Amino acid sequence: AQKITQTQPGMFVQEKEAVTLDCTYDTSDPSYGLFWYKQPSSGEMIFLIYQGSYDQQNATEGRYSLNFQKARKSANLVISASQLGDSAMYFCAMREKGYRRVAGTASKLTFGTGTRLQVTL
Amino acid sequence: DTGVSQNPRHKITKRGQNVTFRCDPISEHNRLYWYRQTLGQGPEFLTYFQNEAQLEKSRLLSDRFSAERPKGSFSTLEIQRTEQGDSAMYLCASSYGRTQETQYFGPGTRLLVL
Numbered sequence: 001a002q003k004i005t006q007t008q009p010g011m012f013v014q015e016k017e018a019v020t021l022d023c024t025y026d027t028s029d030p031s032y033g034l035f036w037y038k039q040p041s042s043g044e045m046i047f048l049i050y051q052g053s054y055d056q057q058n059a060t061e062g063r064y065s066l067n068f069q070k071a072r073k074s075a076n077l078v079i080s081a082s083q084l085g086d087s088a089m090y091f092c093a094m095r096e097k098g099y100r101r102v103a104g105t106a107s108k109l110t111f112g113t114g115t116r117l118q119v120t121l
Numbered sequence: 122d123t124g125v126s127q128n129p130r131h132k133i134t135k136r137g138q139n140v141t142f143r144c145d146p147i148s149e150h151n152r153l154y155w156y157r158q159t160l161g162q163g164p165e166f167l168t169y170f171q172n173e174a175q176l177e178k179s180r181l182l183s184d185r186f187s188a189e190r191p192k193g194s195f196s197t198l199e200i201q202r203t204e205q206g207d208s209a210m211y212l213c214a215s216s217y218g219r220t221q222e223t224q225y226f227g228p229g230t231r232l233l234v235l
Contacts, residue, residue, distance in 0.1 A: 108177065111163030
């Protein structure tokens with residue numbers, strides 16, 4: 001089974017409107033982190049926002065917020081007041097902290113297939 | 122610029138040649154990751170270093186691939202006897218071991234094998 005699922009290959013949103021990008025995840029690890037990255041056409045992955053599995057409140061970073069529904073295993077990204085510069089690929093990723101791992105070892109990120117967002121005038 | 126840097130940004134090579142990529146992480150970061158991204162996909166994990174120790178390798182990292190981080194600072198990724206299937210974007214990321222441990226990515230090296 002896919003660990004990260006992004007079901008929207010492409011989305012359009014008008015400038016100044018809000019948009020929600022969907023992400024569902026699958027893990028049996030009780031401790032994990034969820035990340036969203038933006039990838040413009042230049043290729044660099046830009047970190048946007050983080051949500052920890054034990055965080056009580058939804059994460060927010062400026063115009064970005066994360067709608068975290070733990071029971072449904074979803075971590076949707078909400079972008080408010082869209083701007084033309086928001087046009088890019090958006091990737092959801094998960095880091096499973098692996099409670100059985102040796103202390104001090106970190107875990108890789110597992111990415112979804114991404115959603116291409118196009119902001120229109 | 123204090124971000125992650127990668128060189129070269131682009132590499133075109135002929136099948137069978139060896140290539141080497143370099144990654145310079147953010148200076149205080151002790152963890153360094155390599156990922157590969159093919160067209161239309163998200164990045165896939167290749168390998169990870171904590172300081173100079175290579176702690177994890179993906180099954181994607183065949184015997185033709187080798188990575189080093191000799192002094193716990195910059196890292197190199199070498200691909201020997203390149204194949205057309207190696208054509209991809211190779212991304213490097215670094216992080217500092219804390220609870221959130223966000224990985225910050227470099228601009229990537231885009232490899233084309235002819």
